[in-house]
Amino acid sequence: MSDLRPMALGEIIDRSAQFWRANWRAMYGLFLGFQLVEYILIKGWQLAMTTWFPDSQGQRVLDLVKSDPLAALTQLGISTGSLMVVILVSTLSRQFLFVAGTRFVFPRVVSRGAPSSGEALRFALGKVGVTTASFLISVLWAAGLGVLLLLPGLGLFAAGLFLGRDRPAVIIAFTVLGGLAMVAAMLVLFVWYILRFVTLAQVVALEDASVGRVLARTAELSSGRVGPGFTGLVKFRLTVLLTVVGVLIAITSVVASAPELILNVFFGGFKDGVLIEPPQRLLVPAELISAVVSTIVWPLYVVFQVMFYVDMRVRREGLDLELQLQEKPA
Numbered sequence: 001m002s003d004l005r006p007m008a009l010g011e012i013i014d015r016s017a018q019f020w021r022a023n024w025r026a027m028y029g030l031f032l033g034f035q036l037v038e039y040i041l042i043k044g045w046q047l048a049m050t051t052w053f054p055d056s057q058g059q060r061v062l063d064l065v066k067s068d069p070l071a072a073l074t075q076l077g078i079s080t081g082s083l084m085v086v087i088l089v090s091t092l093s094r095q096f097l098f099v100a101g102t103r104f105v106f107p108r109v110v111s112r113g114a115p116s117s118g119e120a121l122r123f124a125l126g127k128v129g130v131t132t133a134s135f136l137i138s139v140l141w142a143a144g145l146g147v148l149l150l151l152p153g154l155g156l157f158a159a160g161l162f163l164g165r166d167r168p169a170v171i172i173a174f175t176v177l178g179g180l181a182m183v184a185a186m187l188v189l190f191v192w193y194i195l196r197f198v199t200l201a202q203v204v205a206l207e208d209a210s211v212g213r214v215l216a217r218t219a220e221l222s223s224g225r226v227g228p229g230f231t232g233l234v235k236f237r238l239t240v241l242l243t244v245v246g247v248l249i250a251i252t253s254v255v256a257s258a259p260e261l262i263l264n265v266f267f268g269g270f271k272d273g274v275l276i277e278p279p280q281r282l283l284v285p286a287e288l289i290s291a292v293v294s295t296i297v298w299p300l301y302v303v304f305q306v307m308f309y310v311d312m313r314v315r316r317e318g319l320d321l322e323l324q325l326q327e328k329p330a
Helices: 009-052 058-067 069-109 117-125 128-163 168-196 200-206 211-221 234-256 258-267 280-294 299-317 319-327
Strands: 269-271 274-276
Touching: 009 069, 009 117, 009 234, 009 280, 009 299, 069 117, 069 128, 069 200, 069 299, 117 128, 128 168, 128 200, 128 211, 168 234, 200 211, 200 299, 211 299, 234 258, 234 280, 234 299, 258 280, 299 319
Parallel strands: none
Antiparallel strands: 269 274
């Protein structure tokens, strides 16, 4: 796939899909390994909470608040804190996967070799330091922004308590408004983070850059304008592309989770305010089937990231000309 030139939005999606169809089997083993590690982390956390901290879930925690508020706070703190650690580790492992996937995809896109998935994984392991540092700084950056974005919602909560001392309707109204404001803030934060750091793994994998330079390059590649009109705005292009790719992956994930959903319909539900899960002997195989099937389409996201990265460098930095010059004999 050496035909490097500026691509329209539809062409980026089309080329990504073509590359994925031709190479998903070669990438499947690499992605499945990370998917299973992620599943083990999340499943282990769920089982640990159910076994050692059962009062941190559902109606039980509400009952515990009434009888022993301090114990309820402890249970909730342990549950929430450990979940945040699991999510952080899981997301970091996915960044390593994206670095390895980029190392696999990019040489094929620009016709500069065809490393195996094992070689790509070994390369990603050699980038542990810069990948971890760049990711953690991006998370801290997002956390700081999140605090600022949540302030209006928290202010509405506080205003409701202050203004509605003897008027429950006022408290409820401000609580609803505050909740909506906080949900909107989290949505804005999520979209901002994805757009701002969408090429982080590609810069780590393809450019010999320090942590600071990695963060600066991700900003350069995901901002500005590359043409007239809305489609020339980089963030608009990214939003459209991420929406299309995200929908494709989401549809596949929903289909893959059908066995798990069926089990929850027949064996799950609520009893006395407590969530009842299907028997683990049935649930675990269903969840593994979901992980195995959904992994088929996950490489498409990394392929899209690489295609967008290549398109931006061709448009702004003449990557196509640079590679042509490298081909000429000295």
